[in-house]
Each structure stands twice: as structure tokens, then as C-alpha cells.
Amino acid sequence: MNSTIYSEQSVKQSPTNIEAFRHTLSMHGLGMFRGETNTLQINVGFLCNQSCRHCHLRAGPDRKENMNFKTAGQVVDYARRCSFETIDITGGAPELNPCIVFLIEELSSLSSKIMVRSNLSALNDGRHEHLFELFKERQVQIVASFPSLNQGQTDSQRGKGIFDMSIAALKKLNTLGYGLEGSGLELNLVSNPTGAFLASSQAETEKRFRTVLQQKWGIVFNNLYNFTNMPIGRFRDWLEKSGNLEKYINKLASNFNPCAVDGVMCRTLVSVAWDGYFYDCDFNLAKGLHLGGRKIHVSEMPGAPESGSPIAVGDHCYTCTAGAGFT
Amino acid sequence: METYYKPDDLFKFEEIGKEAPDLAKKFFDYYGAVFEEGELTEREKSLIALAVAHAIQCPYCIDAYTQACLEKGSNPAEMTEAVHVVTAIRGGASLIHGIQMRNVLEKISM
Numbered sequence: 001m002n003s004t005i006y007s008e009q010s011v012k013q014s015p016t017n018i019e020a021f022r023h024t025l026s027m028h029g030l031g032m033f034r035g036e037t038n039t040l041q042i043n044v045g046f047l048c049n050q051s052c053r054h055c056h057l058r059a060g061p062d063r064k065e066n067m068n069f070k071t072a073g074q075v076v077d078y079a080r081r082c083s084f085e086t087i088d089i090t091g092g093a094p095e096l097n098p099c100i101v102f103l104i105e106e107l108s109s110l111s112s113k114i115m116v117r118s119n120l121s122a123l124n125d126g127r128h129e130h131l132f133e134l135f136k137e138r139q140v141q142i143v144a145s146f147p148s149l150n151q152g153q154t155d156s157q158r159g160k161g162i163f164d165m166s167i168a169a170l171k172k173l174n175t176l177g178y179g180l181e182g183s184g185l186e187l188n189l190v191s192n193p194t195g196a197f198l199a200s201s202q203a204e205t206e207k208r209f210r211t212v213l214q215q216k217w218g219i220v221f222n223n224l225y226n227f228t229n230m231p232i233g234r235f236r237d238w239l240e241k242s243g244n245l246e247k248y249i250n251k252l253a254s255n256f257n258p259c260a261v262d263g264v265m266c267r268t269l270v271s272v273a274w275d276g277y278f279y280d281c282d283f284n285l286a287k288g289l290h291l292g293g294r295k296i297h298v299s300e301m302p303g304a305p306e307s308g309s310p311i312a313v314g315d316h317c318y319t320c321t322a323g324a325g326f327t
Numbered sequence: 328m329e330t331y332y333k334p335d336d337l338f339k340f341e342e343i344g345k346e347a348p349d350l351a352k353k354f355f356d357y358y359g360a361v362f363e364e365g366e367l368t369e370r371e372k373s374l375i376a377l378a379v380a381h382a383i384q385c386p387y388c389i390d391a392y393t394q395a396c397l398e399k400g401s402n403p404a405e406m407t408e409a410v411h412v413v414t415a416i417r418g419g420a421s422l423i424h425g426i427q428m429r430n431v432l433e434k435i436s437m
Binding site: 148149150152153193195197198199200201204205208 | 402404
């Protein structure tokens with residue numbers, strides 16, 4: 001039974017201050033240590049055409065923190081030294097970074113899977129037609145933000161008109177072969193809750209999105225991921241202003257699932273920021289918590305972080321261990 | 328301001344088991360089983376619960392099932408339609424009793 005009125009969890013957890021995440025881990029006899037690091041996440045910067053209200057990085061049109069060609073070159077050299085299975089490019093809107101073509105061209109030969117996290121509207125703004133072709137040619141997997149089937153919810157979270165723009169971009173990607181069975185062009189969606197509540201069941205959401213997107217717009221995709229919103233950055237600002245912060249944090253903490261610890265993404269991923277410094281994940285990047293608590297630049301990093309090395313944690317980590325977890 | 332309905336009381340619900348723990352356990356077990364996925368999905372059951380919460384006008388249930396509906400993947404348009412369904416049934420239930428009124432009226436009228 002989940003978060004209904006009479007659930008075990010809701011009746012036992014009145015709103016109080018939460019235990020520190022580190023303490024909760026130790027109470028369960030757990031720690032947060034790396035497994036084999038097989039994914040390099042590259043955050044090319046915080047420039048974005050949107051200013052989403054749930055963005056943990058406060059990305060937006062006025063942000064100046066963006067990866068330059070010197071750092072991009074160092075990142076490529078690092079990827080060449082380490083042979084990651086997956087390279088995951090994120091932002092901001094990666095499409096807006098001048099280095100994006102260079103990164104895709106250089107990295108696509110170094111890794112069996114390369115993915116770009118797209119907000120869809122930047123990709124389909126009429127100024128990035130070349131990227132559609134490049135992504136297709138290099139078989140770049142697209143991970144597209146698509147929070148809700150409801151226009152009001154989507155526009156409220158991501159900006160007016162974004163829902164329609166996202167539908168148009170998904171249709172265009174389908175036309176290119178993205179999301180079509182056997183095309184080798186993977187199109188995955190990411191759905192975030194559009195408020196101070198937890199994400200719904202991933203399997204159930206995927207089933208429903210598949211049916212509705214196909215029926216209403218003839219859109220197909222490969223997989224859907226449900227991500228719970230991280231109470232940091234712009235989303236935390238909104239939680240505070242709307243009076244939802246304490247309740248939301250309590251909800252995350254009371255849904256702590258020790259079984260989810262093993263599968264969190266930071267155990268197998270390392271994140272390099274726009275300025276070349278490493279973090280255990282994109283959320284620690286937002287919090288300024290360096291890789292394993294140590295500031296190291298990509299130009300000085302000898303290889304992938306070692307298996308068994310500690311991961312920097314904070315109370316925001318409750319988000320990735322709530323319920324089924326965040327992988 | 329004092330009020331009979333206090334949001335934090337929702338979290339005290341298990342205290343109802345203090346004087347009758349066996350009955351409370353049976354109720355909570357039954358309740359949990361009802362909301363598990365069966366022929367209906369958990370999302371569909373939460374929408375029904377939200378509609379019923381409005382019919383019985385329970386503020387605790389409305390609070391809990393608004394959140395539950397969102398967490399099960401329903402959106403505001405669907406939830407609003409669910410409230411209209413219960414409103415139609417409640418309104419219809421009043422209106423159909425108008426036939427009783429008509430029966431009495433016709434019996435005693437010339």
C-alpha cells in the first residue's frame with residue numbers, strides 16, 4: 001500500500017525534522033560507495049532556453065556558466081583514457097552549447113552508447129536542424145523531458161507553450177525514425193511530478209503515456225523514466241514559497257527504501273561539470289559537493305573513480321532513495 | 328483558530344486502534360488490500376476514492392486522495408472530471424426523488 005490516507009507510512013510519520021541521510025544509512029547498516037563506474041555524465045552548462053520551476057540547477061537564458069572548447073577537449077581526452085560504456089550529455093540545454101557538435105563527433109566513437117538529455121524545445125527551435133541530422137547519423141540516444149500528458153501541468157512546470165512545442169518535436173523525431181522499433185534510434189522520455197508529490201509507478205506511467213501519445217498524436221517512444229523532483233535549486237525555492245518544503249522533505253525521508261540504495265545512479269556514474277570539475281552526480285554538482293568530497297579537475301583525473309570509493313551525500317539524497325528509487 | 332478538523336489528525340489515524348486493536352488491524356489490512364492493483368489499477372482506484380471523498384465531504388480523504396491521484400499519475404483534468412461525476416450522481420440522486428414528490432403531488436392533487 002502506498003501513500004494513501006491510511007497507509008502505514010502516513011500514519012506513523014507526523015511532520016518532524018528528518019534524520020540526516022548519512023545517519024539513516026548507518027542505522028540500516030549501509031554506506032554509499034561506488035560500484036564500477038561505467039557512465040560519464042557531462043554537464044555542458046546551465047544555459048537553457050527554458051527556466052523550469054523544478055530545475056535543480058536554476059538553468060536559464062541568463063546563465064553564463066558554460067563549457068568552453070578547452071574544457072570540452074579535456075573531457076574528450078578523459079573519456080578516451082577511460083572507455084566508458086555510456087556517455088550522458090546534459091545541461092542546461094546541451095543544444096545551446098557551441099561545443100555540442102564537437103563533443104558528439106568526438107565522443108560517439110569512444111563509447112557504445114551516447115545520450116543527450118533534451119528539453120525538446122531547444123532542439124526544435126528552428127536553429128538546430130543540423131543537430132537532428134547529427135544525432136541520427138551518430139545514433140545518439142535522446143532522453144527527452146516530457147513531464148505530463150496534461151498541457152496545463154507541463155506549461156506550469158516548464159513554461160507557456162512548451163507542451164505544444166514538445167509534441168511537435170516528438171513528432172519530428174518519430175519522422176526521423178526515433179522511437180521506431182528496429183531503427184536503432186532510441187527515444188526515451190522523462191516524466192517528473194509537476195508539484196510537491198512523488199512520482200507515480202514508472203511501469204504504469206510508461207504504459208499510459210504510450211497509449212495516450214499514440215492515440216492522440218501518433219507518437220511512439222522506447223522507454224519512460226519517472227524522476228522525483230530534487231528539493232534543491234529552483235524547485236526548493238518554489239517549495240519554500242508555497243509552504244510545501246517541510247512536508248515534501250518529510251515525505252521523501254519517510255519513504256526511504258534501503259533496497260533502493262544499491263541501484264542509485266551515483267554508484268555507477270561520474271559527473272563532470274562545465275568547468276571540468278567532478279561530482280558524484282548532477283545533484284551534487286548543484287549542491288557544490290565535489291566527487292567523494294575532493295575537488296579534482298578533468299585534466300588531472302587519471303581514470304574512472306575507483307570501485308569502493310566513498311560518494312559524497314547530503315539530505316537531498318533522500319530523493320533518490322524514496323520508494324522505488326531514482327536510477 | 329480552533330477547528331474540529333485538524334490536518335495533523337490525519338497522521339494520528341492509527342490511534343483509533345488503541346481501544347480496539349484487533350478491529351483496527353482488520354480494517355487497515357482490508358483497506359490496504361482494497362487499494363492494491365486488481366482488475367482496476369491503483370490510479371483508477373484513487374480516482375474513485377477522490378470522487379467518493381467529495382460525495383462524503385471528508386476533508387482528510389480529499390487531502391489524501393488529491394495527493395494520491397497525482398502520485399498515481401492522474402492529472403488535474405481527470406481529477407476534476409471525477410468530481411463532476413460524483414456531482415452528477417449526487418445531483419441526480421436528488422432529482423430522481425422528484426418523482427416521489429410527483430407521485431405524492433399527483434395522488435393528493437385534483
